[in-house]
Amino acid sequence: MMQAHVDAIVEWLQQKVEEANVDGLLVGVSGGIDSAVVANLIKLACPEHSLGVIMPCKSNPSDKNHAQRVIDACGIDHVTVDLTKTHETMFSEIKKQLQSKQTFNNEQEQLADANLRARLRMSTLYTLATNYRYLVVGTDNAAEWYTGYFTKYGDGGVDLVPLVNYTKGEVSAMARHLKLPAEIIDKKPSAGLWEGQTDENEMGTTYNIIDKHLKGEPIPDKDREIIESLHRRSAHKRQLAAAPPVFEV
Numbered sequence: 001m002m003q004a005h006v007d008a009i010v011e012w013l014q015q016k017v018e019e020a021n022v023d024g025l026l027v028g029v030s031g032g033i034d035s036a037v038v039a040n041l042i043k044l045a046c047p048e049h050s051l052g053v054i055m056p057c058k059s060n061p062s063d064k065n066h067a068q069r070v071i072d073a074c075g076i077d078h079v080t081v082d083l084t085k086t087h088e089t090m091f092s093e094i095k096k097q098l099q100s101k102q103t104f105n106n107e108q109e110q111l112a113d114a115n116l117r118a119r120l121r122m123s124t125l126y127t128l129a130t131n132y133r134y135l136v137v138g139t140d141n142a143a144e145w146y147t148g149y150f151t152k153y154g155d156g157g158v159d160l161v162p163l164v165n166y167t168k169g170e171v172s173a174m175a176r177h178l179k180l181p182a183e184i185i186d187k188k189p190s191a192g193l194w195e196g197q198t199d200e201n202e203m204g205t206t207y208n209i210i211d212k213h214l215k216g217e218p219i220p221d222k223d224r225e226i227i228e229s230l231h232r233r234s235a236h237k238r239q240l241a242a243a244p245p246v247f248e249v
Ligand SMILES: Nc1ncnc2c1ncn2[C@@H]1O[C@H](COP(=O)(O)OP(=O)(O)OC[C@H]2O[C@@H]([n+]3cccc(C(=O)O)c3)[C@H](O)[C@@H]2O)[C@@H](O)[C@H]1O
Pocket: 111, 114, 115, 118, 144, 148, 149, 150, 151, 152, 153, 154, 155, 190, 191, 192, 193, 199, 202, 236
């Protein structure tokens, strides 16, 4: 059953490569489960033309080790681009300019800092995609997509989203089927954007409950309200940039 899904995704990826007339596929490898599954899928789709990209950005060493384990386990070609200094330079320059105008918003600092990391990763992936003539493959699953739990034009800025119809539970099942390292499968999902961040703490609900909701199963009212609110507020991330009508003036 899971093998049939793997085969279908792999075939779809190959078709997309052919349609786009490119040479292969790449993905950012964080050490988390979603990118581990995608790295395996693109390696199956394009054995000689796939690339995993490790992009530490003030990341903790265990994430880097996990990312390397993923690369080793699937045997995919890889490159590491450390974005720590780039991020530091860019964020501190922006902060300095805003402080001099007395418009720096401390309350938004953590989020702004975190989203910049995601967007630097996106820029790095597209620089590599141009170099290799590859497409950028995203890792969003159905739960993240529905709730908008991604950075617009950051990790959401990709060419293909092969896992977008699969719940987090189904992605875990796929990871087990693909025999990914147990420590990758078992660890708590985290965007790794700040110390101690976990997806479930930040969202205020759990992937298990979001998955149930997506499958049409009953969930507590409180969770449904949270999920539907996240969904409504993130509608803009699932659409093209809003354009005005042609004004007849
Ligand atoms: N109604 C609207 N119509 C059009 N655009 C609208 C808008 N409302 C906000 N915006 C724009 O969207 C921006 C807010 O969206 P965005 O920049 O995405 O930022 P936002 O949704 O506030 O934050 C991203 C969230 O995704 C999480 N994340 C990010 C990256 C990876 C992962 C992970 O799981 O690995 C998770 C992160 O922890 C955080 O909770 C605003 O600054 C504004 O520019």
